[in-house]
Amino acid sequence: MKDISKSINKVDNEEKISGKAKYVADYTMDGMLYAMTKRSSIAKGEIVNIEYPDLPKGYFIVNHKDVQGKNIIKMIFEDWPVFTEKNISYLYEPIMLVIGPEKSVLVDIIEHIKITYKEEKPIFAWTDSVIDYHFDKGHGNRIFDDADEIIEHTYETGYQEQAYIEPQGFIGYPEGDKTTLVGSIQCPYYVKNAVIQALGEKDENVRVIQANVGGAFGGKEEYPSLIGCQLAVAVKKIKKPIKLIFEREEDMLVTTKRHPSKTVFKAAIKNNQIIGLKAHVSIDAGATIGLSGVVLSRALLAVSGAYTIDHLDVSGDVYRTNTVPNGAFRGFGAPQMFFAVDMFIEHIAKSLNFDPLEFRENLLVKQGDRTSTNGLFREPVLMPNMIKKVIDESDYKNKIKQYSQKGNFKGIGMSLFFHGCGFTGSGEKNIIKAKVRLKKTKDGKVHILVAAVDMGQGIKTTFRKLIAHMLELDIEEVVFNNPDTDFVPDSGPTVASRTMMIVGGLLARAAKEMKSRWKEVTFTVEKEYEQPDYIKYDELHFIGDAYPAYSWGVNIVEVEVDPVTYQVYIKKSWSVYDVGKAIDEKIVLGQADGGLAQGLAYGYLEVMNHKDGKIMQKNMTDYIIPTAMDMGEMETYLFDNPYAYGPYGAKGVGELPLIGGPAAVAKAIESAINKNIYKIPVTPEYIMELMNND
Amino acid sequence: MTEIKFKLNGKEQTLNTDPNRRLLDVLREDFKLTGSKEGCGEGECGACSVLLNKQIVNSCSVPLANVDGQDIVTIEGFSKTKEYQVIKDSFATAGGVQCGFCTPGMIIATQSLLNTKPRPNDYEIKIGLSGNLCRCTGYNLIIKSVKLAAKDGDGLW
Ligand code: FES
Numbered sequence: 001m002k003d004i005s006k007s008i009n010k011v012d013n014e015e016k017i018s019g020k021a022k023y024v025a026d027y028t029m030d031g032m033l034y035a036m037t038k039r040s041s042i043a044k045g046e047i048v049n050i051e052y053p054d055l056p057k058g059y060f061i062v063n064h065k066d067v068q069g070k071n072i073i074k075m076i077f078e079d080w081p082v083f084t085e086k087n088i089s090y091l092y093e094p095i096m097l098v099i100g101p102e103k104s105v106l107v108d109i110i111e112h113i114k115i116t117y118k119e120e121k122p123i124f125a126w127t128d129s130v131i132d133y134h135f136d137k138g139h140g141n142r143i144f145d146d147a148d149e150i151i152e153h154t155y156e157t158g159y160q161e162q163a164y165i166e167p168q169g170f171i172g173y174p175e176g177d178k179t180t181l182v183g184s185i186q187c188p189y190y191v192k193n194a195v196i197q198a199l200g201e202k203d204e205n206v207r208v209i210q211a212n213v214g215g216a217f218g219g220k221e222e223y224p225s226l227i228g229c230q231l232a233v234a235v236k237k238i239k240k241p242i243k244l245i246f247e248r249e250e251d252m253l254v255t256t257k258r259h260p261s262k263t264v265f266k267a268a269i270k271n272n273q274i275i276g277l278k279a280h281v282s283i284d285a286g287a288t289i290g291l292s293g294v295v296l297s298r299a300l301l302a303v304s305g306a307y308t309i310d311h312l313d314v315s316g317d318v319y320r321t322n323t324v325p326n327g328a329f330r331g332f333g334a335p336q337m338f339f340a341v342d343m344f345i346e347h348i349a350k351s352l353n354f355d356p357l358e359f360r361e362n363l364l365v366k367q368g369d370r371t372s373t374n375g376l377f378r379e380p381v382l383m384p385n386m387i388k389k390v391i392d393e394s395d396y397k398n399k400i401k402q403y404s405q406k407g408n409f410k411g412i413g414m415s416l417f418f419h420g421c422g423f424t425g426s427g428e429k430n431i432i433k434a435k436v437r438l439k440k441t442k443d444g445k446v447h448i449l450v451a452a453v454d455m456g457q458g459i460k461t462t463f464r465k466l467i468a469h470m471l472e473l474d475i476e477e478v479v480f481n482n483p484d485t486d487f488v489p490d491s492g493p494t495v496a497s498r499t500m501m502i503v504g505g506l507l508a509r510a511a512k513e514m515k516s517r518w519k520e521v522t523f524t525v526e527k528e529y530e531q532p533d534y535i536k537y538d539e540l541h542f543i544g545d546a547y548p549a550y551s552w553g554v555n556i557v558e559v560e561v562d563p564v565t566y567q568v569y570i571k572k573s574w575s576v577y578d579v580g581k582a583i584d585e586k587i588v589l590g591q592a593d594g595g596l597a598q599g600l601a602y603g604y605l606e607v608m609n610h611k612d613g614k615i616m617q618k619n620m621t622d623y624i625i626p627t628a629m630d631m632g633e634m635e636t637y638l639f640d641n642p643y644a645y646g647p648y649g650a651k652g653v654g655e656l657p658l659i660g661g662p663a664a665v666a667k668a669i670e671s672a673i674n675k676n677i678y679k680i681p682v683t684p685e686y687i688m689e690l691m692n693n694d
Numbered sequence: 695m696t697e698i699k700f701k702l703n704g705k706e707q708t709l710n711t712d713p714n715r716r717l718l719d720v721l722r723e724d725f726k727l728t729g730s731k732e733g734c735g736e737g738e739c740g741a742c743s744v745l746l747n748k749q750i751v752n753s754c755s756v757p758l759a760n761v762d763g764q765d766i767v768t769i770e771g772f773s774k775t776k777e778y779q780v781i782k783d784s785f786a787t788a789g790g791v792q793c794g795f796c797t798p799g800m801i802i803a804t805q806s807l808l809n810t811k812p813r814p815n816d817y818e819i820k821i822g823l824s825g826n827l828c829r830c831t832g833y834n835l836i837i838k839s840v841k842l843a844a845k846d847g848d849g850l851w
């Protein structure tokens with residue numbers, strides 16, 4: 001049989017290249033109305049009074065009074081109202097939808113709705129801790145008693161905006177008793193379950209369909225549940241098709257972003273070696289908690305990076321502030337922590353006068369080592385060979401020597417990292433409980449029935465390829481349409497680098513059974529997630545195997561820094577990844593490029609901040625993401641390291657290539673300017689500050 | 695209301711409408727040509743790219759008045775050409791498509807580039823694509839797609 005990794009052309013190329021692929025903004029329906037959102041103009045306070053203008057005929061207001069179910073979005077931590085009732089906790093909080101046939105009239109109505117507030121002083125400092133976690137490994141803090149030296153540094157990361165090119169949106173319409181939504185979403189069942197709760201409806205009366213998704217990166221994980229619920233409430237009230245599409249500015253100002261973070265690291269040093277680490281991580285949740293606890297856990301779990309440290313004292317807080325809520329973004333806490341820890345280990349090596357590369361290689365995780373939570377790295381760890389590969393390809397050793405001479409403003413940096421694949425701990429078993437179905441129809445075709453979304457990562461192609469490969473069918477004989485909750489079971493959200501490994505793994509099990517029963521003309525096979533026996537995780541105390549498997553990566557990046565403007569130019573990058581087994585090499589390489597571009601840009605280019613709770617970058621002119629000019633050549637290598645429970649050995653891909661970007665580029669800049677870097681993005685202003693601190 | 699005449703995908707069109715409307719809206723709403731996408735609405739992302747007299751423009755930044763008497767080609771019209779076939783195949787082969795939202799714009803940008811520089815070097819390709827944002831690919835495979843198109847379509851432009 002052919003090697004599954006061998007690339008094929010993506011199944012949706014044709015429709016996407018020709019412009020025929022339909023995204024949510026491309027849908028129109030007869031009698032369709034538009035919705036726009038009236039938002040708060042203060043960051044904290046209370047609504048005292050609302051004065052409405054006379055509404056022209058055919059125009060409607062939809063607010064919290066129309067919510068017949070619970071006025072709260074269903075998610076991990078339920079603290080987002082569908083519509084704000086009274087208390088304002090961030091600027092531009094959604095208070096109501098204004099709906100009608102003409103957008104210009106909607107704008108006018110919104111302007112004439114007068115809301116009076118009782119303003120309170122907003123909190124922007126990180127003082128209101130709403131979640132705090134703590135765990136130890138080995139002797140925890142006590143190891144510091146044995147130290148003959150303590151090294152301490154603090155690392156900071158900023159906001160990052162997903163900046164999917166397609167803004168958020170839905171179209172909703174009634175179908176008899178049913179409320180149906182079509183949207184740009186990662187998680188059809190998150191939206192469906194949230195709508196059921198908001199409408200107080202029966203399961204069969206809510207239907208959610210995925211439109212083609214123009215990029216998501218976590219930004220369309222939980223946020224669509226909010227606007228989906230608002231629109232569903234409106235559709236149920238008005239009983240007409242309604243479209244709600246964000247403009248770029250609205251999208252930038254009000255949707256979730258990557259949590260800014262601050263990590264205070266201490267290392268206990270004895271005989272010039274690290275004997276223990278202490279870390280405290282703070283993340284900014286913004287005004288609602290939402291997923292922030294899970295983001296914090298993922299950060300904490302990665303506390304020792306790609307290194308084994310026997311004694312750890314790890315803690316963190318989620319702080320609530322009166323700013324836009326932060327949420328899911330590719331990497332989910334891991335990029336923040338891998339930046340901090342990889343810089344810290346490098347900085348320790350430098351201050352102990354070791355060669356940083358050797359120092360890091362000596363600490364690398366090996367198979368059989370204990371994770372930060374005393375789980376086990378069970379699978380082979382290929383990092384030494386992976387590192388060698390990119391070192392050779394990039395000529396790293398010569399370059400780092402050459403570039404370390406003062407004043408040439410060239411630099412090269414290397415990051416080492418992993419990503420825990422799938423949901424943390426027993427999340428798959430306890431919360432998600434994924435279900436998949438394969439259906440063979442009379443014409444001999446096989447239908448993949450899952451709720452996984454192709455948002456560009458190519459799952460439409462790789463799932464069909466996987467099943468075709470297993471059943472020895474032509475890819476044309478395998479059908480996979482955009483999920484529609486009326487037809488597909490809940491295979492879980494399209495997040496956490498779980499889709500191929502977990503959902504694909506289940507599909508592979510279903511395909512195996514289907515193959516054995518192939519003689520039957522038409523039948524359906526259903527499989528449900530079963531947790532591998534070895535996974536035992538105590539969520540409360542952070543003990544055990546937090547992830548079933550790990551994907552690994554190394555990035556080397558070369559930069560030049562302009563000696564006058566301190567502008568950073570990416571010259572080239574070399575990357576190597578162990579994702580178990582690529583189900584399609586070209587698709588994995590595409591993910592690798594795109595993830596790294598986002599990771600590098602997070603490290604040096606993408607600046608976002610708020611002033612008094614207002615996001616200062618409100619469009620793509622203010623918020624700079626890479627253009628074709630900004631990215632140097634990218635070389636990527638894949639190492640096979642099949643994982644027993646993944647289909648053909650596949651592990652997670654999606655998030656991994658973003659995670660190492662920030663540390664790699666920051667180290668490259670360090671090597672160019674001979675200064676230690678403690679925060680990202682490494683902007684020209686920050687470099688200037690470092691250069692002036694001689 | 696003003697009468698505006700222009701050529702759209704090879705056909706003469708006459709519209710009686712507000713000349714300040716954005717070309718993008720006219721294409722998407724009046725002609726149902728939804729291959730041109732709105733990513734930013736402010737001339738930054740290139741998702742709305744069309745050819746105006748063979749040159750790439752952001753249709754979100756072009757008031758309809760400006761196209762009076764001009765020649766507009768959208769992705770729908772361009773997809774009927776030989777050049778399109780070559781560009782399409784090279785994007786498919788080189789893996790230049792992920793979510794696809796930037797893709798029609800990228801195809802238009804590629805055509806506009808190859809039309810003026812049939813054998814572009816890397817730098818020229820990057821400049822040619824620099825008005826089109828892609829958040830998925832990191833541009834690496836898009837650049838390779840354009841190179842492949844220039845090679846496979848040598849002589850066509
Ligand atoms: S929508 Fe026209 S440039 Fe972005």
Ligand code: FES
Pocket residue numbers: 165214215456790791792793794795796797827828829830831
């Ligand atoms: S492929 Fe998604 S923005 Fe380019």
